Each structure stands twice: as C-alpha cells, then as structure tokens.
Amino acid sequence: MAMIKGAFLDNIGRVYGIYTGGFIAFIILMAILEQMGVGADTIGILFVAFTIAIYALIGWLSRTMEVDAYYVAGRQVPAVYNGMATAADWMSGASFVALAGGVYFGGYGYMAFIVGWTGGYVLVNSLMAPYLRKFGCYTVPDFVGTRYGGNLARFCAVVVLVVASFTYVTAQINATGTIAARALHIPFSYGVWFGLLGILLCSMLGGMRAVTWTQVAQYIVLIIAYLVPVIWMSNAQGFGIIPHFTYGEAAAGMAQFEAQYGLNPPAEAIPGLSVLTTPHTGPVGDLAQWKFVTLALCMMAGTASLPHILMRYFTTPSVRAARKSVAWSLLFIFLLYFTAPALATLTKLQLLDPSLPTAIIGKSIEEVQNLAWIQNWSDVGFLAVVDQNGDGILQLNEFFMRPDIVVLATPEIAGLPYVISGLVAAGGMAAAMSTADGLLLAIANALSHDLYYKIIDPKADTAVRLIVARVLLLVIGAAAALIASLQLTGILGAVAWAFCFAASGLFFPLALGVWWKRANTAGAIAGMVFGFTAGSAYLYYVYTGGTPWMGLDHLRFGIVGMATSLVAMVVVTLLTPAPDEETQRMVDETRVPTGPAILAAKH
C-alpha cells in the first residue's frame, strides 16, 4: 500500500491530524444523535465499533511480508510517534480502567503505582533503551542470547518474557471483556473473545508495523477519553478547566468527609467488591512507607525489563531517536498519570460531598437504589448498595464497588451525557487493546524468532518464519482469552505480578549486560534462573496463605526476586572466568551510539 510507505511517513503529521479531527467530529455527531433521542446503548455500541473498525483498517493497510517491517517496523518510526505508540502500548487497561479506581479505594498507598509507572522510564532511558537500540536486536532475548552467548541464556530469557507478558496479557483481555460486556450488553465470557478478535485484527497482518501505527491512533483516542470527563467534572465542581493545579483543596478537604462518614470496614464483606476504608492523602498502618517504596521499586524495575516496552525502542532510526522517544513516551504517559489522582479525587467528591447533587452517601437507601447508574452497574454485578445496619440511610461502608469500574462509571456518577460514557468505553478499549497487541507480539516474536528460528531451525526462510509468528500470535491470544475468561484475579493485581516477574528475571541480566563488562554467561543464567525461581516461589508462598516477610505481599514479590537475581548473578560471575575479548569489545561497541549495529540487519 503506497500510502503506508514513504509517502505516509512524509505526511504522518497530516494523516494523524485528519484522524484526530475525524474522531472529534465523530464525538460531536454522537452528541447530536444523543440529543435527537438515540438510545444510550446504541451510542456505546457505535463508539466501540467505530474505533475498532479504524484500528482494523490501519492494521490491514500496514500488512507486510518483510522481516524487518514485521519485527521492528522497518526501524523508521519518528521519535514523537514512537513516543505515542509506546504510551499506548504502556497505558494498559490497568492504567486507564483500574488505576484511578485503585487510588479511589486504596488511597495514598496505591499511588506507588503512579510513581512506579513514570519513574521507571528514567531507568529505561538511563540503563537500557539507547544501548539495546545500538545492539540492533529484534527481541529482548536476542540481546541476552548475543551478549551472553549460547542458547541456554536465550532460552531462559524467552521463558521469563513469556511468563511475564502472558500474565500481563490476560489482564488486558480481562479489561477488554469488562468494557465490551458493559458497552455491548453481552456476557463477560463473550466480551473476552470479542476483545481478542479486535486485538488480532490489528497485529496479525502487519506485525510491529501495524501495531505501531494503530497504537498511535489508540493513544489519541485514549488520552481524549481520559481527559474529557475530568475536565468536565472539574468545571461542574468549580475547579476550572485544568483541574490538576486546583484540586488541592478537594484533596485536602477529603479528610473532613472521611472523619464525618468514618472509614470503617463493612459489617459483611462482598467478595470482589470494595468499600472505602483508606484515607486519601497520607500513609496509614505499619510499614506504610516501606510498602510504598517497595511497590514503586518493583514497578520501576519491571518497567525497565518488560519486553513489549523495550522492543518499541528497537523501531527508531537511531540511538539518539531511541532516547528522544523515551522522553516523549514519558511525557505522553505523564498526561494520563497526573490526571488519575485528580479523577479519583473529583469522583470521590461527587459521591461524598453533600453539597453536590450527585452525592449518595448519607441519602436514603431507596433513593440511591433507584438511580439509573447504580442499577446499570448492579445488574452486571460490579456494584452493590446494601443497608447492612438497617437504618435506611446509605453509609460509606454500605456502598460496594468493584475498583476496576470507577473510571468507566465516572461519567454516569457525575451525571454527564451518555456520549462521554461511550467515549470512555472506547478509550478503555483502546488502552487495553494496544497493550494486549504489544504483549502478544512480544511473546509471538520471542517464540518465533528466538525459539523457532534461532534455536530450533536456523535455516528457516523468511516466509516460514513470518507464518510461524502469526500462527503463534493466534494460539497465544486464544490461550490468554481462555484464561482471562476464568477471572482469576483483578486487573491491577495481575499487572503488578507481570512487572514483578519481569523485574525478577530480566532486570539485572539486561542492565548489567551493558553496565558491567565482566558479567558472563554463567552469571546471567544464574541471575535469570535464581531470580525468577525465587520470585515465583515467594509469590506461591504468599498467595497460598504464607505470612508476608516484612510486608512484602503478592504485589511486591519482585523485591525478593530481584535481590536473589543480583546476588546470584554477581557471585556466579565472579566465580567463573571473565568473558572473552570479543564479548568485551562488543560491550564497548554497544556503549557508543555510532558505528555498525552489533547484530547485522535482517539477522
């Protein structure tokens, strides 16, 4: 398709400009339809269907049979657009759908996710991205396999990558299922398969190239969808157009409502749903600071080791562009993350502040139960209002909600027009789909390139390699959807696990591969095997009811894994001979931006 080749790159600003304008026009059209009396359900379906159709079109236009285009988008993605694509790849269903809800219910402690998921980019930029780009690899195990040599190291990296990414992708497909279930009024288990279909449409034909250009489109949708309701609410509550710098009093005043209504656990808990029991602005409980810092550290190290993010920086034309695009990525990501606490605060205020018409706490149970949004979400089992103390008044600990739905339900809570709900659903879908695409591709590429081509059949020709990659994409996607439909954990929990797995197994072998010339094969293998095993074993221990050691619960097992990995890697490296002359020279070359890539093009 000529449009997607040279001419496309020259006109990329115009193409996405037109696209953004078209999307805004579509939102306005939907608003007009709503005014004309078109039903809320139809608008929701149109939003989701229209955006997915666009992504699928981009995916089809970007189809390719070239290895370089399939694995690294031909290494010609400009830094700013790679930044957007990375931001969409990064901001998953967890960030879009679950994060503000986590902050709403988890209070200050959950903001460790916000710090972790932004601060991690400083590590990516300082320790990893420019050097891996110089290396010229297609996948993360490609770096491990070449730097340390030998199929065993490569194989270990593939295993860690697959476990971490697969955990992550089930959470994303879970998120697409949640949204599709609500927006399209279909059961969750069908929603999951519907979501998978959309995801595969974007990545099957064009690999990394298709995923890159759809992710840019998805970023534009998701950021508009995230910002609009917050700005709208902020205006309605009198905090101005940009709430980020003015909601301070709302945050500070939350303590007053917390004292007024009391942060008490419910008389009878409802599984899967939460009530508000943690204060909004400050740490609480034993080891609160320690828990915050360890969670943030796990998320940051995980950010710097998750392959679907690192491989985005393989698509830039140069080392410098790789660095630049890390900076742009963080800026685009920052836009959402510094909005999330504002959203959590303003939504909480909508429900708690008795001076706002939308407040429900302290109202009569019957009145609240008759609200349309309460009924809509109660019907799908994501919300409950139960008069447990029998006084006929809704207390704070009688309002049960699944944290994952806070963002999706916010427009309805705040009484915004349905077009905003549709927009948010489309944004959440974009966030979950884009991340799922990146992850599925990371897994399928590692298996097809590193396992099949590099280890099993090095003589395989291009067509076979790319067909294997696509078949794997299908199989892994189906397996992930199957597991997601079982709903084993919440979205945020599964995502935290993925970060901890990646940090346990890959962080030190990757970072020390560049920063410690002495690091050798045996050390790297020990780092991956011991780190990953220790982390997984600790997770199993905590998850099956073991007492967490120093407050390190199942969200923070990466601390155990990383510590083990570092010790194992350093000790084993020092006990075994230094790497040979050639490897040391390779590390030297990796550190300098110019000169030929370590791995030849089209390897």
Next chain:
Amino acid sequence: MSGEHAQLSDEARDRYWSKTRSLTIVVLVLWFFFSLVIPWFVSSLNSVTFLGFPLGYYMIAQGSLIAFVVLIFFQNWRQDQIDEEFGVADD
C-alpha cells in the same frame, strides 16, 4: 547510521564512557530522591500546604512525575552534548 563514523581511540572511548557514566549516576541519584526518598517523608511533608495540596500528597501525585519528565529531557540534552563533543552523535 551515520556515514562519517570516526573510529574512536581507546583513550577517547574511555573518556566518552566516563562522562556518560557520570551523567547517568547524577540522573539516577535524582531519580532515587524523587521516587524513593520523598515517599519516605510524606507524612511530615503533608503538614505543609502547597497550591492548596498537602505537600507530600502533591509530590506523589504530581511533583515527582514532573521531575521525572524534566530529568529525562535534561539527560538527553546533556547526552547529546557529550555525543557531539566526541563526534559520535548518530543523526
């Protein structure tokens, strides 16, 4: 890749790497401060009010995030200078 790739001497390469490493260390120290030291003192910071926010909450919700963005742009600007000084800027 740049066509005019000058082969660095071992000595120049060492100097280049030591500058890059120093920059990285500075960046990582600042990163450590904003991501891990500030949360440690959030309770005491919360007694100060900034823009109407409790300061500790503000730093975690916004302040540290802004610091990270600025930090990366700063690092890239400095690294570009170092690259150019040694003639290894690759575009």
